[in-house]
Amino acid sequence: MGLPQDTATPPAHRKTQPTTMTTTTSTSRRRSHRVMCLSILLSMLVVIAAEMPAKLQQNPCESKINCHECIQTQSCAWCMKDDYGDRPRCFQHSSPQICPEEFVWNPDTSETILINKNLTLAKSAEAWAAGQFVSGGSYQRSYHQQSSASSSSSAAYGAQYGGAAAASAAAAAGEIVQIKPQRVNLKLRINQIHNLHVSYSQAEDYPVDLYYLMDLSKSMEDDKEKLSALGDKLSETMKRITSNFRLGFGSFVDKVLMPYVSTIPKKLEHPCDNCKAPYGYRNHMPLSNNTDIFSNEVKEAAVSGNLDAPEGGFDAIMQAIACRQQVGWREQARRLLVFSTDAGFHYAGDGKLGGVIAPNDGECHLNSQGMYTHSIIQDYPSISQINQKVKQNAINIIFAVTQSQHSIYQKLSSHIEGSSSAILSNDSSNVVDLVLQEYRKISSSVEMKDNATDEVKITYFSSCLTGGAEIKTSKCGGLKVGDKVSFTAQIQVTKCPLNPRDWKQVIQIYPVGINESMVIDLEMLCSCPCEHPGSTGYEEHSTKCSNHGTYMCGICECDDQHFGNTCECSNSDGHLSKDKPSSCRADNTTLHDCNGLGTCLCGKCLCNKRDNPEEIISGKFCECENFSCERNKNDLCSNHGDCVCGRCICHSGWEGSSCNCLSSKDTCYPPNGGPICSDHGVCECGVCKCNSTDEGRYSGRYCEKCPTCSGRCHELKDCVQCQMYHTGVLKNENDCATNCTTFTPVGVEKVKIDEELDEQLCVFFDEDDCKFTFKYAEVGGILKVHAQEQTECPPKIFMLGIVLGVIAAIVLVGLAILMLWKLLTTIHDRREFARFEKERMNAKWDTGENPIYKQATSTFKNPMYAGK
Incomplete structure (x- = not known):
């Protein structure tokens, strides 16, 4: 017996109020200025993009080598002109016309x-x-x-x-x-x-075919009776919608196999009380405009029973759709299939439980009595098979199921095109309203x-x-x-x-x-007509292809023994074939023929031509060119040399990788004479590059300066110190007079450097840590020294006073701490003594008033006394 199956499947901004009209006007002016600047910038970018050379823009057409590849690329057109040179035949049709219009193939959508x-x-x-x-x-x-x-x-x-x-x-x-x-x-x-x-x-009044497919297991017996009673009402209701209405009826149970139904002979005849023999699917009443017999067909249809909860509804749906002639579906009508059940469904793969492994073929298998003959021969159909049949036959399925099964059939309807699900009452009493409601829902919408x-x-x-x-x-x-x-x-x-x-x-x-x-x-439009035999522009064994190929769309397609633009190269002539063009490569490590800058024809490189006739690619393997050398200020080889094979060959008087350096070194000699760059640098491109040494870094146009070098400061130090300050190792007058005879320092209040006179500053400290400063310069071969009149000495510090002061401070602090400690301990002792006195006074006994008190008796005995 079919039983119902429960299937679970921003920071805050401070507001400022403008205080004057001037502030508002200034803000607006600044905004207008910014907008104007942005507009100018955008305009410049547009102009630059418009003036950009076409060769720098991406062109997807140029790489296409035949007509069908060309027109399969968006906005590309093909040129079929015979004598077209080495230019790409596939080009952007929107670009300036480079091919006569009569030779252009650019098919349009029609x-x-x-x-x-x-x-x-x-x-x-x-x-x-x-x-x-x-x-x-x-x-x-x-x-x-x-x-x-x-x-x-x-x-x-x-x-x-x-x-x-x-x-x-x-x-x-x-x-x-x-x-x-x-x-x-x-x-x-x-x-x-x-x-x-x-x-x-x-x-208006569009024809409607409604086929009612019902589960006639034992649990649907009351539903069958109710449908029989409501058959006339269903017909009348649908005829109010359309006068051209036809109605049909079919039923199903399940496959007559274990474990779907009991195969005991007695159960096969009467699986339950008042039940007929089980079956897979039966077409009781084909679609007919004689709707009066519908109720009688439903009433006479006998219920049956099965063992498991799911039913064979998918078998019935497939046959009801596939058997178009037997069921009577019209070509031009809205087709409704109402599927009524209170149980789940078997689908593809479940047939293996009963030993059925042949897949469902989706064909009609009904005998003359309308019975499904292949129920035990082939498996249940899959959901995708049902969906395919529904789409092919334009049928709307309405799943009229009980409340317990509505969720699973609602999910099923989402996988079957044009289907819907609705809740059927337990006795199918609402079947007329359900069909009417679902039909209106279907007919009031359209989906493409x-x-x-x-x-x-x-x-x-x-x-x-x-x-x-x-x-x-x-x-x-x-x-x-x-x-x-x-x-x-x-x-x-x-x-x-x-x-x-x-x-x-x-x-x-x-x-x-x-x-x-x-x-x-x-x-x-995936190919060109000129690529097919019999069309204009198609010639087999054409003379344009040296009689060794087919001429199509302006180019040659060579046979297996020849290659080249006009099939002029032959494998039998000793040339390498087009499949092995290694003679166009410098060595085995090169991946591209002719370095990717030419075409290999008959084992030789034919270098590409540039749009600029002054730019030339040359060499046996197209390895040389005269346009990619180093540039200086956008000038190739600085306009002072020739670009040969990617390297600048400089003209006379120039040198460097980009020929931007003068080869003469006359500009590196000091104007007053002397070695090149003062022997403190090298001359590069007519300019001195100064050295850096341990003493310091040289500078100046001729590397004549060294601000960080010590120079003659140490040499002059002792003489300046003894002559000016009478200190140092030569402070003895005789020593100073004997050793310091070349100059006499001039005292100044403050030493300042004059760079134009090339003066050098010297700063030292003497034995008393006093700083003295002087400067020197050689003017006309005479050494002049200026020294600061007074040394800068640090102030003297009385160390003994500081030491005694620190000692005294420590002693005073110690005495203060002792006195404080003595004071605190005295106060504490006095408090403790006072508390002791108070407790002692409270502990005295009054012996005169104590009745328990008895005076102590003392007995003395002299051991030397014998009682005599």
Whole structure:
């Protein structure tokens, strides 16, 4: 018996108030100045970008070597001119024209509407009265009456994509049309976006096919009785929506195998009380406009039973959709499949429990009695198989399930296109309201879908019924009969498929749940006509290719034995083939032929030509060029040399890596004579580069100065000290007079240096730590010395007084501490003595008043006394 299954699946800114108009005006002026500066800067950047040479800008076209690669690159065009030189044939079409227009192949996107019938906005009784459908549920296809070309194309597409093309063909034959246009031819280049406009309108009184698929396990017995009683009400309710309504009925239990049902012979006949034999799926009543027999079919359908909780509902859904003729689905109608159950479902893989391993083939397997014959032969279908069948046949599934199963079926509906779920009461008493509510929900919205491949990207935009700006969406709601909704489908081919047969595709754009579609015959512009035999510009064994190749689109495609721009090179001539051009490389370590600056032809390098005729690439392996040498102030070799193989060869009188240095050294000699750079530096580019030594660093134009060097200071020190201050090692008058005869210092109050006279400053300290300063200079070969008149001595310090003062301070501090300690201890002792006296006075006994007190008796005995 089928049982219900519970499936768990900023810092604060200080505000300042302007105090005067001057402050506000100044602030505004500063802001205006900043804005003006930014505007000028942006303008300069725009001008620089506009004037940037085209060769410095990225050009994705130049690297393409054949026509189909060229047009597969966005904004690129191909030049098919015969004599075109070595210039790239693939170029940006927006750039200045470099190829005559008659030789340019630059295909544009084109759109041609093939079928564009007007939308059926009013009731089309004539179409429905044409007798397409016969009573009893069978139907006829009327769309075969169209033209032979359209018929063959639609038939081919229908074989591949189900009945969508058939619906479009039916619309083209003058029947109900809800999507416009119906067929479009589109030629599209790679990475170009094309906007295709699609319109949809729900036709009035549109046909509806409703097939009620019910779980007839034992637990659904009361639901079956209620559905039988409400059958007429369901028919009447749907006929109020559309007069062209058909109703059908089917049921399911599960596979007649263990462990799904009991295989005991007795249980196979009567699995439960008042139950019939179990079965997989049965089509009781095909879709028919004779809805009066629906209640009787439901009433006569017998319930059955099974063992496990899940049921075989997926088997039933697959057969109800796949068996289009047996069930009676019409080509042009809104198709509803109401799936009613109180249990879960088996899906692909569960069949292995019963030994069924063959996968579900998605085909119809019903016998003449409407019974599913392959229930025990093949497995349950998967969710993706159900979804694929639903999309191919444009069917809306309504899962009418009990409260306990609603959550799992709600998740299932999100994986099946156009499906929804609703809660069914325990006895199905609300089935009429449920179907009506879900139908209104489905019919009041439209969602656009497509079956584009991975190479094609389609994005939908619409304003729905608002009439405002379009937004990115593929779904519109709140629609009523007659409302017209327009969508813009942005179609973009992202890449060309590897197989050229896939360059032509048929794409279907369709509203979900409606068996109508717009068919797009898409041709991807992935190749050039001149690359195909029989077209202009295509020649096999062409003389332009030395009779050794095919001339196509202005270039040669050589055979296996020849190579070169015109197939002029042959492998049999002793030249290296195009696959082994090592003779165009300097050594085995080089990765590129001709150093990447030329083309290897017949084993020899043909160097590239530069746009500037003065720039030349040369050499056996194109290893030399005359434009990449070192520059100085943007001048190649400083305009004082020639660039040869990337190195500057300087003209006479110049040297250096960029020829920016004069070779003459005359400018490095001092004007008054002397060695070059005063022997304290080297002459580079006519300028002295001074040395740095342990004594100091030399400076000056001719390295004649050394501010940090000691010079003759130590030599003059002793004489200045004895003559000026009568101190030092020569303080004896005889010693001083004997050794100091070359100069006599001149006393000055303060010594100051005059750099123009090249004076040197000397500072020393004597034995008493007194500083004395003097300067010297040689003027006309005479040594002149100026010394400070008074030495700068540190003040004298009376050390004995300081020592005695420190000792006295220590003694005084010690005495003060002793006196303080004595004072504190005296106070403490007196307090303790006073407390002792007080306690002693309180401890005296009054012996006269104490009755217990008895005077002590003393006895004395003289041991020498014998009592005599």
